[in-house]
Amino acid sequence: MASPPLEDGLPDRRILAAASLAGADRVYAMGGAQAIAALSLGTESVGRADVVVGPGNKYVASAKKQLFGEVGIDFVAGPTDVLVIADAAADPDLVAADLLAQAEHDPDARARALVPSRLFAQSVSSAVDRRLAVLSTAATARVSLDAGGVLLVYATIEEAVRTADRIAPEHLELHLADAGALAPAFRNFGSLFIGSRAAEAFGDYSAGINHTLPTSGSARFTGGLSVRHFLKTVTTLRGTEGSGYDAARDAAMRIARAEGLAAHEASAKARTSVTRPGTGQN
Template sequence: MKILKEAAKRTEEDRRNLTETVSCMIEEVRSKKDEALRKYNLQFDGCTRETLRISRKEIQKAYNQLTSQEIEDLRTAAANIRAFAKAQRETIRPLTNFSPMPGIFLGHRIIPVESCCCYVPGGNYPLYSTALMLIIPAKTAGVKRVAACSPVMKGTNEINPKTLVAMDIAGADEIYAVGGAQAVAAFSYGTEEIPAVDMIVGPGNRFVTEAKRQCYGQVGIDFVAGPSEVMVLADGSGTPEVVAADLLAQSEHDPNAKGILVTTDETFAKKVMAAVEKELCLLSTAEIAEKSWNTFGEVLLAESEEEMAELANAYAPEHLEINMQNPQEMADNLYNYGSLFIGENTAEVFGDYASGTNHTLPTLRAARYTGGVWVGTFLKTCTYQSMTKEAMKELAPLVARLAEGEGLMGHAEAAKVREKK
């Protein structure tokens, strides 16, 4: 492997300060509840709301601020996401009456969590697409209470109208104007106005991420996510400008985002780098995208397609694109990724918005052990069993011996006492 453009090493942030700051915020929300939320809303966003829950009147006002085309676009994207979520739900089925031996009957039920919070970030951009990606799978899974939250637009008392409409189209049961670590704490422990939930999903800044980490256990989470990333595998048969556009689409998320090109063609790599520089001269978000690309962008020259696959599987990127003449051959050799985009026609941004798959995906190599948010995120597979008297008498001596071998005599007795029935 040859490095044509090397990324800067990510420095460990001041974890101690972050941990302590978020811990104090969580404790303040636990003790002071809504008072703390109002304080942080004012401190961070200039929001003076007394009531945190968004009213139906506010939602209707948001609809009135959007064009008919904008509303239709959100509904079309939602329909694709919902259709795929429903198809996924149909693959997750209960198991009944499995019998490992006569008289023993085992099974499992598929049970949705009772409640969840879908955290939709604000920050640099109104990420209303995330509202669709989180709320729709939760509703499709059958979650009874789906709450959503997002910080208000800076200096106002209102959530971005597109985000609010997206939340409503997706089917949120409750919407709250609150964000940051304080929102995670509120939905984990509950306040006067916000009842606690069973699970919190969605991306956020490092304070949100740290709050999810600290509240995990009190509440379920999807995963702990870091800066966004894309890796493009290219054999040189594609279009340099297309690859450059995909790398910058990811880079513009924030200065810590990462775009990586892995190719077997050095000439193609240099053309892509030139195309990146050219597009940066035209891109309205170039200030962020250029900083991200210059700092964390990476271009690697692989000796073979086999080495490309090895690099991709070792990196386990959030988004993995295959820009090759025979993309399916490469796809068959890949197993660590958040979401896979096969062929030049399949832009990663399509998955971000409207093709139907989810864009809330694992980063920082977490794709080695988990996939992204999907309908199954909100489902529990819970086992059950029953057995006949004859099966109980046959199994009890085995269980008693195994328990005695571990020194758990109470366990052994619980098996033996049944033999006497």
């Protein structure tokens, strides 16, 4: 694991405690693009990794993108984002609280909501202003909201579903009376928070679901970091005598001929004589 050092030269002790509980056997006091480079290529003191995963700032994301191929990665993460879908029964103050919880991450964070009416949008906006007035991270949150905060009124819940799937948010919150029934209609999201009690902050810290998720619309084609990123799929082939073997050989010959690859065709044709299974010998 790699984590940036503090003034004492070590990562935050709370990070070290979490790493110990998780069973980490090696911790490097480094961060940023230089940490990605060291792990990807190896140095005299840092072993070369096969896979590098986890979140970071835009420089970390750029380094992972440039070094993909030298090393496996989970995905290239952009600015964090949330999309809240609320209906008329939802609490505007809860919607505002969750938008601000996203906006305070950094100025590039994107906090957006789909709401049922202009009146509801005004209520959310007023709640955001009230909370900003007493929020210790208001400076960052305000820049984020000014740059990319959105309250969009939808005509029907079906329109809201279609819009959400086009946006493909990192975090999708359903502040809906029938959230459980509607949840299967959504396809593109990093993590889905079903019902107003399911705060994204729980997903970030304590509920046990993934916190490293696809951003910038990439939830259209990938999910979050998981065990599968540390697994690889491999294939094996064994040939045994029979009609299926003959059909596969003949098909390979025809396809090779069509592609103009004569050695491929010859390699397949050389298997025309009967061979002893598993030996490759006549």
